[in-house]
Amino acid sequence: MDNARPARFEAVYRETYGQIRAYAARRCDSPQDAADVVAETFTVAWRRMDELPPGEEATLWLYGVARNVLANHHRSEARRQARSVELDAGMADLYADSPDSGGELKAIAQIFRALPDDDRELLSLVAWECLDRREIATAMGLSRNAVRVRLHRARRRFSRALTEAGIRSTPKSRPVPAERSL
Amino acid sequence: MKNTDEIDAMTRALARVRPGQPAGDPSDPEARRLLALITAEEPATAVGEPYRARHHRARHHGPRRLVLGLAAAAVLATVIVVGPGLLENGRGAATSYASSEIEIRREGDEYVALIKDPYADHQKYREAFKALGLDVEVRIVPVAPRKVGQEVTGVQGGVRESGERTSPSGMEDRDGKSCTARQKGCYLVLRIPVDLTGKAYLRLGRQAGPGEAYDEDGEMTATTEGGSLAGYRVDERTVGEVVPEIEKRGLKVTYLIMTVGPGNPGGFGVDPNRQSAPVGKDWIVWEAEEAASDTVRLLVTDKRYDRNPVYGGPRDDVITD
Numbered sequence: 001m002d003n004a005r006p007a008r009f010e011a012v013y014r015e016t017y018g019q020i021r022a023y024a025a026r027r028c029d030s031p032q033d034a035a036d037v038v039a040e041t042f043t044v045a046w047r048r049m050d051e052l053p054p055g056e057e058a059t060l061w062l063y064g065v066a067r068n069v070l071a072n073h074h075r076s077e078a079r080r081q082a083r084s085v086e087l088d089a090g091m092a093d094l095y096a097d098s099p100d101s102g103g104e105l106k107a108i109a110q111i112f113r114a115l116p117d118d119d120r121e122l123l124s125l126v127a128w129e130c131l132d133r134r135e136i137a138t139a140m141g142l143s144r145n146a147v148r149v150r151l152h153r154a155r156r157r158f159s160r161a162l163t164e165a166g167i168r169s170t171p172k173s174r175p176v177p178a179e180r181s182l
Numbered sequence: 183m184k185n186t187d188e189i190d191a192m193t194r195a196l197a198r199v200r201p202g203q204p205a206g207d208p209s210d211p212e213a214r215r216l217l218a219l220i221t222a223e224e225p226a227t228a229v230g231e232p233y234r235a236r237h238h239r240a241r242h243h244g245p246r247r248l249v250l251g252l253a254a255a256a257v258l259a260t261v262i263v264v265g266p267g268l269l270e271n272g273r274g275a276a277t278s279y280a281s282s283e284i285e286i287r288r289e290g291d292e293y294v295a296l297i298k299d300p301y302a303d304h305q306k307y308r309e310a311f312k313a314l315g316l317d318v319e320v321r322i323v324p325v326a327p328r329k330v331g332q333e334v335t336g337v338q339g340g341v342r343e344s345g346e347r348t349s350p351s352g353m354e355d356r357d358g359k360s361c362t363a364r365q366k367g368c369y370l371v372l373r374i375p376v377d378l379t380g381k382a383y384l385r386l387g388r389q390a391g392p393g394e395a396y397d398e399d400g401e402m403t404a405t406t407e408g409g410s411l412a413g414y415r416v417d418e419r420t421v422g423e424v425v426p427e428i429e430k431r432g433l434k435v436t437y438l439i440m441t442v443g444p445g446n447p448g449g450f451g452v453d454p455n456r457q458s459a460p461v462g463k464d465w466i467v468w469e470a471e472e473a474a475s476d477t478v479r480l481l482v483t484d485k486r487y488d489r490n491p492v493y494g495g496p497r498d499d500v501i502t503d
Contacts, residue, residue: 105196
């Protein structure tokens with residue numbers, strides 16, 4: 001193996017580690033699952049270095065990989081898999097507080113979880129990873145127009161479900177960072 | 183409809199990690215360890231042998247390495263596609279393919295591959311897909327009856343744009359009706375989108391022969407509905423209590439000796455060097471898995487823990503029968 005490969009991988013890893021970890025933590029129900037998704041995502045990246053795009057595109061590519069890894073995780077019959085014995089303490093800390101422990105937030109979370117996977121992913125990439133349409137298109141392998149249309153539908157479905165559940169207000173319980181409009 | 187900002191604000195409120203913020207520093211020890219672990223793997227080897235790597239690694243690395251190796255084992259066991267791209271149609275006219283091992287025909291947006299010989303060399307399948315311009319690697323592995331016809335691990339999302347509601351694989355007869363493995367003229371069938379652009383690795387479950395060990399990565403809980411111990415709970419009991427009950431059911435027992443991390447954070451590792459240790463009657467059983475048609479594997483530890491490491495708490499929190 002030549003030396004350029006590990007060096008390049010390490011550079012990408014350092015650049016994207018926090019983002020991929022956040023991505024996994026936002027979508028997994030347990031710290032173990034999240035840690036696994038992070039490990040698997042970077043393992044795939046290591047194996048597929050030749051396909052890894054340069055620069056900022058690498059993060060988007062990794063989001064796409066993480067999404068596939070996550071889909072496999074969700075499909076596995078039980079949550080349990082032989083886990084790493086190494087405790088990822090930092091990851092466990094992220095789970096100390098559930099973001100949706102409040103009453104109304106919990107209801108919103110339930111409705112959100114019931115949305116189709118693609119809807120959830122689109123809404124999440126906007127709201128959690130703060131990606132714009134072009135970035136989402138790259139991460140999900142869609143055209144920009146498809147993202148626009150699907151995002152519109154996803155928001156509509158979420159909105160409708162919230163209305164049906166009688167939820168009207170915007171929750172104020174969490175700090176909301178500066179927004180990027182989409 | 184609520185306006186866009188409101189919808190996005192509600193979504194933001196659900197984020198565990200603050201939107202836009204990273205979680206974790208690549209200089210942290212755990213981040214360094216993961217990096218070392220991943221880059222220790224020879225990429226070419228791993229891609230060529232994604233399934234056997236688990237055993238291979240486990241056997242050849244010493245204990246120090248093993249702690250790290252555990253995460254790798256879990257990682258290697260999962261399979262993978264890659265690359266988010268795809269789905270812009272237009273690979274040109276499709277053809278069909280037929281050999282004594284596999285037949286592939288196009289149906290609308292999918293290729294439907296019928297596995298005629300599940301015991302064939304996997305390269306034969308690969309050649310078939312390659313002839314149609316697809317890069318698909320299929321391994322067919324023995325699994326518990328409930329898993330037959332299913333993808334044990336494989337690809338979704340980026341590859342199969344039509345979504346999870348399509349049936350990617352199953353057991354079908356030549357008319358496309360679903361059937362069971364024991365029926366004559368029943369084949370393992372795999373569906374691949376014609377516009378697949380990445381490389382897909384898939385593992386499909388086939389019926390195991392009598393006593394044939396199930397593929398490890400297709401682990402199935404034996405105590406849930408349809409399992410060989412359905413209705414009998416083994417979790418948090420002792421080996422001495424559980425084994426006679428299992429033998430009464432005409433089943434054999436093997437063990438997986440779990441390694442539980444400091445503080446029992448939930449989850450466990452498997453240290454191959456410890457697997458031959460004699461298991462005492464007073465050891466604690468945390469779950470049972472299907473190991474073969476006539477065998478179950480008990481997941482055990484030599485002492486009792488405050489909570490079930492397999493589920494990170496009570497089994498009932500995770501499995502609702």
